[in-house]
Amino acid sequence: MKLSRISGLSAIVVALAAGMAPAAQAQQSKAAQSKGMTFFVTSVGKGNGADLGGLEGADAHCNALAKAAGSKQANWHAYLSTTKPGGDAGDSARDRIGKGPWRNAKGVVVAKSVADLHSAKNNITKQTALNEKGETVSGRGDPVNVHDILTGSDPQGNFSTAGGDTTCGNWTKSGDGSAIVGHHDRAGLKDTWHMKSWNSSHGSRGCSQDQLKASGGAGLFYCFAAN
Numbered sequence: 001m002k003l004s005r006i007s008g009l010s011a012i013v014v015a016l017a018a019g020m021a022p023a024a025q026a027q028q029s030k031a032a033q034s035k036g037m038t039f040f041v042t043s044v045g046k047g048n049g050a051d052l053g054g055l056e057g058a059d060a061h062c063n064a065l066a067k068a069a070g071s072k073q074a075n076w077h078a079y080l081s082t083t084k085p086g087g088d089a090g091d092s093a094r095d096r097i098g099k100g101p102w103r104n105a106k107g108v109v110v111a112k113s114v115a116d117l118h119s120a121k122n123n124i125t126k127q128t129a130l131n132e133k134g135e136t137v138s139g140r141g142d143p144v145n146v147h148d149i150l151t152g153s154d155p156q157g158n159f160s161t162a163g164g165d166t167t168c169g170n171w172t173k174s175g176d177g178s179a180i181v182g183h184h185d186r187a188g189l190k191d192t193w194h195m196k197s198w199n200s201s202h203g204s205r206g207c208s209q210d211q212l213k214a215s216g217g218a219g220l221f222y223c224f225a226a227n
Contacts, residue, residue, distance in 0.1 A: 036103060036107055037066070037069070037071055037073070037103060037104060037105045037132065037225075038073065038101075038102045038103050038224065038225035038227070039102035039103060039104055039110050039111075039222070039223070039224050039225070040065075040066070040069075040104060040105060040130060040131055040132040040222075040223050041129050041130065041131050041137050041149060041184055041220055041221070041222055041223075042061065042062070042065055042131065042132070042220045042221055042222075042223060043065060043131035043132055043133055043135065043137075043220075044065075044218075044220075045209075045212075045218055045219025045220050045221075046058075046061055046219060047209065047219070048174045048209065048219075049168070049173070049174035049175075049206075049207050049208040049209040049210075049211065049212055049219055050150060050168035050171060050173060050174065050177070050179050050204070050207040050208075050212065050219060051168070051171065051172055051173055051174035051207065052078070052080075052150075052171040052172075052219075052221070053171070053172070054082075054170060054171050054172055055078065055080060055082060055091065055096075055170075055171065057171070058078035058080055058171060058221060059076060059077050059078050061078070062076035062077065062078050062223035063076045065132045065223070066132055066223065066225075068132075069105070069132040069133055071132070071225075073225040075225060075226050075227075076223050076224070076225055076226070077096045077097055077098075077223070077224055077225075077226045078093075078096070078221050078222070078223055079093045079096070079097060079151060079153075079157075079199070079221060079222035079223070079224055080093055080096075080150065080151060080152055080153075080167070080171060080221060081093045081151065081152040081153040081157070081158065081159040081160065081166075081167065082152065082159060082167055082170040082171070083152075083159050083160065083166060083167055083170065089159070090159035090167075090170075091159060092153070092157060092158040092159050093151060093152070093153045093157045093158075093159075093199070094114055094117075094118060094153075094156065094157030094158060096224075096226065097114070097224035097226050098224065098225065098226035098227040099113060099114065099227060100112055100113045100114060100116070100117065100227075101113065102117075102224055102225070104128055104129070104130045104134070105130050105131075105132060105133065105134035106130065106134055108123070108128050109123060110122060110123045110124050110128050110129070111123065111124070114157075117157070118155070118156050118157050118199075122198070124184065124186070124198040125184075125185070125186055126139050126147075126184060126185035126186070126187075129184040129185070129198070129222075132223070137184055137185075137220065139183070139184065139185030139187060140183075140185055140187040140188065140216070141187075145216040146216065146217055146218040146220060147183045147184055147185045147187070147216055147217075148181040148182075148183065148201075148204065148212065148215060148216045148217030148218075148220075149181055149182050149183070149184050149198075149199075149217075149220050149221055149222060150168075150171075150179055150180075150181055150204075150217070150219065150220065150221040151179075151180055151181060151182050151199045151200065151221070151222070152166050152167035152168075152171070152179050152180050153180060153182075153199050153200055154180075154200050155197060155199065155200045157199060160180055164178070165177045165178050165179075166178065166179060166180045166203065167179050167180070168204070168207035169207070173207040174207055174208050174209070175206070175207055175208055176206060176207065177206065177207040178203040178204050178205070178206065178207070179203065179204045179207065180200055180201075180202070180203055180204075181201055181202065181203070181204055181217060182197050182198045182199035182200055182201050183195060183196070183197065183198060183201045184198060184222075186198060188201060188202075199222075204217060
């Protein structure tokens with residue numbers, strides 16, 4: 001009888017281990033993918049609209065999300081531009097992100113270089129602009145649309161010279177103001193190049209969480225591993 005009971009317990013243990021194996025393998029596979037990730041859309045914003053704590057706060061958010069996802073990269077930068085009063089040169093997003101190439105959490109290359117990223121050669125689409133967890137970010141046509149991605153940039157990834165507030169006070173405002181956003185899903189109300197732009201579609205209605213939400217955003221932004 002004792003032998004039968006021991007055999008029965010062993011069988012149960014083996015069965016449980018077998019059932020857990022696929023889940024463990026999936027986690028290991030996901031972690032392996034995240035380690036090679038050098039580009040993602042933040043799965044969540046900072047929660048205070050476009051007030052990201054400036055570039056430093058945005059970079060820290062990129063690094064925290066990447067680390068939580070299993071990334072070993074330690075030099076993540078937010079794809080954000082800033083402006084300076086009086087027309088002086090600001091920070092350009094394109095100068096903050098390294099040289100490339102950049103891959104999403106599933107290993108798909110979204111751009112080979114800075115030049116490709118800001119040309120028709122880039123591969124940023126709803127299917128490839130994944131968050132750090134390897135998940136698709138909802139866009140136009142989905143129950144919840146959050147395709148407005150904060151950039152503060154012109155189509156070439158430079159700080160804007162359009163005048164007015166284009167960066168929500170250099171990413172410190174959560175009330176009045178505006179920031180240039182792009183559409184990660186390359187879609188909008190009209191079939192124009194602006195609506196299809198991943199980094200420079202239009203200005204936001206404001207800088208608060210609710211104002212960003214009202215026009216199809218959630219305070220999300222792009223993160224790149226600066227190599």
